[in-house]
Amino acid sequence: MTSNECYSYHTLKNQYKYICSYPDNITLENHNVIKLVSNNPNDIILLYFGGFVNEIKHTLMMKYVSVWDEGEIELRNTKDYNKWMDFTNDSNEPICIGRESDEYRGVRVVIGGSNNHLLFIVYCPNVIDVFDLNKLQHIKRDILPIGHVWVLFHCFVSKMENRTEQMGQKKTEMLLFRCETGLSIEYDEDNNTFQFYTVRVCTTLGRLKYYSYIRVKDVILFFGGHNFTFGAANTVHKYSIRENKWMKFEHTLPIPLYGCAGLISDDDTYVHILGGKNNDNFILSTHMKTEFKAWMGKETEKEKQWIMEEDEKRELEEINSELKEMKQEISAKKLKRQIEIEHIIEHWLRLLSIKKGWIDDFTVIIRYFKPLKIFQGHSDFVDSVQFSPDCSKIVSSSKDKTIRIWNIKSGKEIRILEGHFDDVNNVKFSTKENSKDIQIMLQVLNFSPCGRNIVSGSWDGTIRFWDVNSGQEIKILEGHSSVINDVHFSPDGQTVVSSSKDQTVVIWDVKSGKKIIELENHSHNVTRAQFSSDALSVVSCSRDKTILIWNVKSGTVEQQLDGHNSAVNDVKFSPDGQTIVSCSESKTIRLWDVKFGMEIQKLQWHSNYVTGVDFSSDGNAIASCSIDKTIRLWDRL
CATH class of the missing domain: 2.130.10.10 (YVTN repeat-like/Quinoprotein amine dehydrogenase)
Structure with a gap:
């Protein structure tokens, strides 16, 4: 497989089939391919864009018909299908998504808007753009409130379960996860404004980067990842959007893996995990297949223990946050009265919930x-x-x-x-x-x-x-x-x-x-x-x-x-x-x-x-x- 060729992979046959070649002036690295929403449900329209900072950006489009369907041979041979062409306006002028100065390495995209006509593009170091597919121009740019964290190869998904559910909605809601940072993002289409809210990331996923993820129904599944101390991971995590609840599964991937891609079958039955790297940084020809329902059962005893410990960690984080807000000025002289100290202690006791069993006496708490x-x-x-x-x-x-x-x-x-x-x-x-x-x-x-x-x-x-x-x-x-x-x-x-x-x-x-x-x-x-x-x-x-x-x-x-x-x-x-x-x-x-x-x-x-x-x-x-x-x-x- 050469570096500038485009292939289709058949998950059942475990085979690749050639589609076309990319233009010679395209460098295939750190790009993004997304499927656009078409008025014709039988059409598959793909959009390509991406690239490193300070590089010329290219935006291409393809009308795709299946290379596996023998009945579509004549249609595939026409000039309009299965070829990467410039993304153009009505005057046939090329349209480019992204400026030369934009760092699109590890970029992620969500399709939203009342007519699924908006591209929400999140890229390094901390930028979110809105590109209007009707107007063919950027209409909004904002900075994510994430401190010194750089967003690249992150998780970025819509809160809606499918694109049909988004139709007619003037508010687009999204989720972003990168290391220990989590954001709930709301975009108001009428006012062209963003609102950002913090979402807690579980501690075990917060240590990882470069994981694969898929959004299915109400949940996001995270596979593998990488930590610079531990190397590649074989863990599987789940986040429930409605319940705002995390889970680390007892069952794991067969091998440690990072940088892989996750896909869900059209009927939401199977999850496919493709490619990726191992602990030795070798690129693997991986194809793992697992049933989605296998990750939706009851928690095991080990998983219940993980949930309990994660709750305790969250409560410690809340106490630590309260201490920071108090600016560490906690002393009897500052509080003046013993009763005030007792109120703080009672508050901590309530937060730490002694019934969880990990606190035996007050000296352990404080x-x-x-x-x-x-x-x-x-x-x-x-x-x-x-x-x-x-x-x-x-x-x-x-x-x-x-x-x-x-x-x-x-x-x-x-x-x-x-x-x-x-x-x-x-x-x-x-x-x-x-x-x-x-x-x-x-x-x-x-x-x-x-x-x-x-x-x-x-x-x-x-x-x-x-x-x-x-x-x-x-x-x-x-x-x-x-x-x-x-x-x-x-x-x-x-x-x-x-x-x-x-x-x-x-x-x-x-x-x-x-x-x-x-x-x-x-x-x-x-x-x-x-x-x-x-x-x-x-x-x-x-x-x-x-x-x-x-x-x-x-x-x-x-x-x-x-x-x-x-x-x-x-x-x-x-x-x-x-x-x-x-x-x-x-x-x-x-x-x-x-x-x-x-x-x-x-x-x-x-x-x-x-x-x-x-x-x-x-x-x-x-x-x-x-x-x-x-x-x-x-x-x-």
């Missing part, structure tokens, strides 16, 4: 923090901060070449350690429970859970184990190709996890000194990595702006946390493993729900990059440090 204290004393950037095991002190290190120990209750500095001739990048308290002294070690290091050993990472890419009592080096681990940024023992002390500038996270066996598994998915310097309290997961953060939660046993990514718009400098699990705290060069601290992989709070009080964060051992406080020379203490609300 995982939100408010600013409590500021510690000032360092004269330069503060690089790291950590709570003492008994939560009574904070230790910090700084580019002012000092280590400072602070009393949390009084907020006062109780000791300054000076004498270094260069920056102090990292500092840790000993975790040895019976230690009466404050033990300080420098550079990238961590104590073993028993307190007898130390693991350190260095600029030469090596990891070393040390005996605390003798100060002797016990073992050297080699395997990273660049600077070790962070290294931590697992809770049982049997393994360590390291992160490096070489973009990898490695889990090592302490006894043998050998790699257990190397975790690769970050695209930039991995700044921190840490085990969860049960040692089943590792969380890592990177200058690629992402946070990844890994399954230690399989080495796969379980969650990708997106939200920071700058390099992520530090990340920590809460002691109960349910929450993650992170900080970044966007001056923000963010809290994440581990189970759902979603942001639950953003703290913005530092005036410069936030360089480090830590949870207290009871999980009731967070400490943060920054280039703004301060340390901040955050208390659970």
Whole structure:
């Protein structure tokens, strides 16, 4: 099949048949072919347009008769059928849909209007146009209210079940989905105006791009997709337009697939999925066939569980939205009266609906923090901060070449350690429970859970184990190709996890000194990595702006946390493993729900990059440090 030829594919015979060739001056990439509505129900009129930005746009039309019907041979051989010709007006002048400056890569089109005479064209980065097929001109252009999201290869459908239903209607209603963005779009034909309304996208589909979709009856089915962390997906999702309800099916595609095309048979019986790419980015000659009714049955137990968890995620999103509206000014002094706080708590309890069973007590509900204290004393950037095991002190290190120990209750500095001739990048308290002294070690290091050993990472890419009592080096681990940024023992002390500038996270066996598994998915310097309290997961953060939660046993990514718009400098699990705290060069601290992989709070009080964060051992406080020379203490609300 050559690149500029047009074929018909027979879904029952699984065969292609040649129709015609495109004109030689047409580049067949990122174009769109749609079927127009004709006054003659026997006519099939196809419209072609599309193309990259800053390229000459072409608009072609074809009157099509079936190449599979032997009775139509004579009609097909006439000059007016089965040939791509210029789209022209009554004066035979070529009409072009789209300007040279328009980016029609991944463009999507809906046919609407009171006489099915309007083309609604949505294209990159955030534009919606209206083209009148009667007037043969653009009559409206508007900007979609979608922030920084670019619309390309998106889902764009009419809310009407068929084009006949649209006839005579002066209002055209449409739906658009792209990643985490959903819009309900209304166009008023009489006033030539748009109205836009937000539609929530389920979290599992929100991570995907380049999926196939079909609109059948009341539902939209989504097949496959792609995520830059997980690769191609084999998932199938459903959205009910009338119920505004999402579903992720337990059953999946036979193979992971993205960039495919979805079609529905004329009688709405079968769904056909054609083409697409796999995880290796290879183009596939795919043809999958499935009955539409197979996706319309009762939910399985697993699907019911997914619906329940998705409802919980939605409620967390609503609470997070309310917190943002309050601008995080939630403190007793601001609220003034205890009764007002109680009203907020009652409101959250109602939203979170305890009967769902995932909340056991009030301490689980309130995982939100408010600013409590500021510690000032360092004269330069503060690089790291950590709570003492008994939560009574904070230790910090700084580019002012000092280590400072602070009393949390009084907020006062109780000791300054000076004498270094260069920056102090990292500092840790000993975790040895019976230690009466404050033990300080420098550079990238961590104590073993028993307190007898130390693991350190260095600029030469090596990891070393040390005996605390003798100060002797016990073992050297080699395997990273660049600077070790962070290294931590697992809770049982049997393994360590390291992160490096070489973009990898490695889990090592302490006894043998050998790699257990190397975790690769970050695209930039991995700044921190840490085990969860049960040692089943590792969380890592990177200058690629992402946070990844890994399954230690399989080495796969379980969650990708997106939200920071700058390099992520530090990340920590809460002691109960349910929450993650992170900080970044966007001056923000963010809290994440581990189970759902979603942001639950953003703290913005530092005036410069936030360089480090830590949870207290009871999980009731967070400490943060920054280039703004301060340390901040955050208390659970």
